[in-house]
Amino acid sequence: MKVAYIFATNLASTFKLATMILPQLERGDHGAQVVGMMFFDDNIFCLRAGDPVGERLAHIAKQNGMLLMVCDQCAVRRGLAEGTFDQCGTGSVKAKGLVEGVVCGCFPQLYEALAEAKPDQVITL
Numbered sequence: 001m002k003v004a005y006i007f008a009t010n011l012a013s014t015f016k017l018a019t020m021i022l023p024q025l026e027r028g029d030h031g032a033q034v035v036g037m038m039f040f041d042d043n044i045f046c047l048r049a050g051d052p053v054g055e056r057l058a059h060i061a062k063q064n065g066m067l068l069m070v071c072d073q074c075a076v077r078r079g080l081a082e083g084t085f086d087q088c089g090t091g092s093v094k095a096k097g098l099v100e101g102v103v104c105g106c107f108p109q110l111y112e113a114l115a116e117a118k119p120d121q122v123i124t125l
């Protein structure tokens with residue numbers, strides 16, 4: 001089964017991702033193929049360059065061809081992207097200061113990026 005995760009609630013990345021999902025992915029016993037992850041609000045902070053969780057996740061994502069996307073508006077608001085609020089949703093906002101491989105986007109870019117991967121389920125945490 002292919003899944004995509006959306007990290008939208010408080011502490012989703014520091015609790016559910018960092019202590020459950022990521023260790024399972026590293027051990028190879030997660031039970032589903034994760035094709036993508038989308039991060040909203042303060043959940044994007046775990047993807048800052050040098051963050052241990054983000055660096056581990058970037059390694060797994062690179063190995064498995066997994067999408068790592070942050071909400072462009074959330075990233076602009078937190079100084080982790082180059083672009084303006086007017087550009088949000090257009091695909092032209094660029095990540096900065098985040099681990100390798102992370103892209104910025106909004107729902108149109110998320111849908112496009114996941115279309116080829118064809119997840120069976122999208123799980124919001």
